[in-house]
Amino acid sequence: MKKILIGTFLSAYCLFAFSFSANAQYVLKDADKQYELFNYSKAIDLYEQAYKKKETLHAAERLANAYTFVYNYKQAESWYAIAAKMPGSNPENILGYAKALQSNSKYSEAKNQYLNYIDKKKNVSEKQQAVWLASCDSALKWIRNPKKIELINQKALNSAQSDWGAVNYQGGVVFTSDRLNSKLNSSESKPFLKFDGSKEPDKKVYGWTGNGYLKLYIKPSPSDSLQLFPIKAGTSYHVGSASFTADGKTMYFTLTRITDELERLKKQPTTVNVEIFSSTKGTNGIWGEPVSFAYNNVNGYSVGDPFITSDGNSLYFASNMPGGLGGTDIYVCLKTDAGTWGKPINLKDVNTEGNERSPVFDGKNNFYFSSDGRIGMGGLDVYRALREKDEISQIENMGYPFNSPQDDFGFSLNEKGNIAYLSSNREEGVGSDDIYTIDQKMILAFKLEGRVFDKDSKQPIAGALVTLAKVNGNILKTETDESGAYQFNLTKESEYNVSAEKTNYRSDIKNLTTTGLTTSSVLTQNLHLEAVVINKAIKLENIYYDFDKWNIRADAAIELDKLVKIMTDNPTIWIELNSHTDSRGKDSYNLNLSQKRAESAVQYIISRGINKNRIAAKGYGETQLLNKCGNGVNCTEEEHQLNRRTEFKIVKQ
Numbered sequence: 001m002k003k004i005l006i007g008t009f010l011s012a013y014c015l016f017a018f019s020f021s022a023n024a025q026y027v028l029k030d031a032d033k034q035y036e037l038f039n040y041s042k043a044i045d046l047y048e049q050a051y052k053k054k055e056t057l058h059a060a061e062r063l064a065n066a067y068t069f070v071y072n073y074k075q076a077e078s079w080y081a082i083a084a085k086m087p088g089s090n091p092e093n094i095l096g097y098a099k100a101l102q103s104n105s106k107y108s109e110a111k112n113q114y115l116n117y118i119d120k121k122k123n124v125s126e127k128q129q130a131v132w133l134a135s136c137d138s139a140l141k142w143i144r145n146p147k148k149i150e151l152i153n154q155k156a157l158n159s160a161q162s163d164w165g166a167v168n169y170q171g172g173v174v175f176t177s178d179r180l181n182s183k184l185n186s187s188e189s190k191p192f193l194k195f196d197g198s199k200e201p202d203k204k205v206y207g208w209t210g211n212g213y214l215k216l217y218i219k220p221s222p223s224d225s226l227q228l229f230p231i232k233a234g235t236s237y238h239v240g241s242a243s244f245t246a247d248g249k250t251m252y253f254t255l256t257r258i259t260d261e262l263e264r265l266k267k268q269p270t271t272v273n274v275e276i277f278s279s280t281k282g283t284n285g286i287w288g289e290p291v292s293f294a295y296n297n298v299n300g301y302s303v304g305d306p307f308i309t310s311d312g313n314s315l316y317f318a319s320n321m322p323g324g325l326g327g328t329d330i331y332v333c334l335k336t337d338a339g340t341w342g343k344p345i346n347l348k349d350v351n352t353e354g355n356e357r358s359p360v361f362d363g364k365n366n367f368y369f370s371s372d373g374r375i376g377m378g379g380l381d382v383y384r385a386l387r388e389k390d391e392i393s394q395i396e397n398m399g400y401p402f403n404s405p406q407d408d409f410g411f412s413l414n415e416k417g418n419i420a421y422l423s424s425n426r427e428e429g430v431g432s433d434d435i436y437t438i439d440q441k442m443i444l445a446f447k448l449e450g451r452v453f454d455k456d457s458k459q460p461i462a463g464a465l466v467t468l469a470k471v472n473g474n475i476l477k478t479e480t481d482e483s484g485a486y487q488f489n490l491t492k493e494s495e496y497n498v499s500a501e502k503t504n505y506r507s508d509i510k511n512l513t514t515t516g517l518t519t520s521s522v523l524t525q526n527l528h529l530e531a532v533v534i535n536k537a538i539k540l541e542n543i544y545y546d547f548d549k550w551n552i553r554a555d556a557a558i559e560l561d562k563l564v565k566i567m568t569d570n571p572t573i574w575i576e577l578n579s580h581t582d583s584r585g586k587d588s589y590n591l592n593l594s595q596k597r598a599e600s601a602v603q604y605i606i607s608r609g610i611n612k613n614r615i616a617a618k619g620y621g622e623t624q625l626l627n628k629c630g631n632g633v634n635c636t637e638e639e640h641q642l643n644r645r646t647e648f649k650i651v652k653q
Helices: 002-036 040-053 057-069 073-085 092-103 107-121 126-144 554-569 587-607 637-643
Strands: 150-153 163-169 172-177 194-196 215-219 239-244 250-255 269-271 275-280 303-308 314-319 329-334 356-361 366-371 381-388 391-397 408-413 419-424 434-439 444-454 465-470 475-479 485-491 495-501 508-513 522-524 527-531 538-540 574-580 615-621 645-652
Touching: 002 040, 002 057, 040 057, 057 073, 057 092, 073 092, 092 107, 092 126, 107 126, 126 475, 163 239, 163 419, 172 239, 239 303, 250 303, 275 303, 303 356, 314 356, 329 356, 356 408, 366 408, 381 408, 444 465, 444 495, 465 485, 475 485, 495 527, 508 527, 538 554, 554 574, 554 587, 574 587, 587 615, 587 645
Parallel strands: 163 408, 163 434, 215 239, 444 522, 444 527, 574 615
Antiparallel strands: 150 434, 163 172, 172 215, 194 269, 239 250, 250 275, 303 314, 314 329, 356 366, 366 381, 381 391, 408 419, 419 434, 444 485, 465 475, 465 495, 495 508, 538 645, 574 645
């Protein structure tokens, strides 16, 4: 009889495992389909579900890539770290890990991973090695010696989505945004770029980001409401960014359209390239029909980021057209005597094997552009160069915090030739890409000093990333030195959050203020990081349930909110929440009750904004007692209470 029962159990288990695996494969297949169509927001959710069911290299790699594509570098770092360590992993995952670390300002760790990749790949060019390693060294130097400027988030323009490419226009500001706003968006909103040629894609949401489609907006004056820019672009898809001639009567802008010339592939992804158009305002104040740029090629390559010079005779733009030096290069077309655009000229003094974009000239021969192919902080950095006759020289990185480890681009100049607006997807913005102005008159009055320690060993932690976030203001980052020390300059009458993080540690966050301080002084704030141990049980104190109940009481909610904060402060960790009972009562009843209690706690945590994929519930009943108090053993109430507990363990860093 015992053999039959064991055989039945094993058969049932194998059937369950097969069903579990098959379900994981089904989810993975659906995730792959969304990924191939650039629907990354949907793909991420599906890949995470698949990974929870079965930890595969494919799911980890795709999650790392997808999170990179939607600019969530913290999640990308976590998944690349996992993928890079899995059996059969490609060395490219190490490179992705290095770039993610760099995007998260972890320059010392990034340099180590670049060296790791170089050692395994062997064929990386010396030029590329030099750029990677020098970028980490230079960025570390820049963040430890930041320039005395402050970037101010323009919250009147920014949304929870992507806002960028702001330019001054006739007393107001014109910019690009993919916000979803029924009061502002036009009724036409068909998707594009990459889609299955045999199906009609979502009509409102752009799958890549999960947001709307890019549109041009205008805020005519600081007191006016935001409006759609009154251009009849002739497309239902992305529109933006824009550049205006000095008189404000002609504009150049980018858009994407589906035309009869487009090669639509049935049942295969179809890609639509970005094009440049121009429009002239008539005497009646209405913008005319858009005119296609002579060098558009919807099937061959993209052209974008137009910048028209003040005299209207030179059009600079970025393109990945054939014959370039890298990904996207900067080109210029000069207007001929006949009023047409001459052939594109590649700015070879500027372009690299990487990507260049956002070309802008001032009236003093200063040339600004963004690049990810030079020594920089990570992503696109802003550079300034000098144009002398027909050559561009003296190219310099604008430094920190002007630049960040993320993408800094889409800027425009004011009348004095200084940068008026800067676009960036740096951390702690209102949305994805945000629009910033620059304050170069920041008055520094106080200094903050401190050290970062291991909470358990009390030893200093070198190379920890410390972030100083001014409430409603600027954000600065630095790395601790060999003694775990860091320092920042502070302004008057300001409130700050200062936090520290390090790979394989839980972060620590403290608050401080200079409000009310009347004399210059040095503030001290040490931070303590707790090492993450995967699958180590951590008890949550004071989680009580009423007899035979599993609903969350008010006192339990207070304790669960602490776990919510841990997960919010450490957005890459996944946890399993465990509920345990004592041995009194039937075993099966206790197991069922503990599962319901664990699920109830998990639902509460999800209701507080934590992604459902990051947390799982597991009831253990009386199967993991901490003492001798099993069935039939006489124990005190205190001994039984020790076994009635709620714990969590981190299952993914």
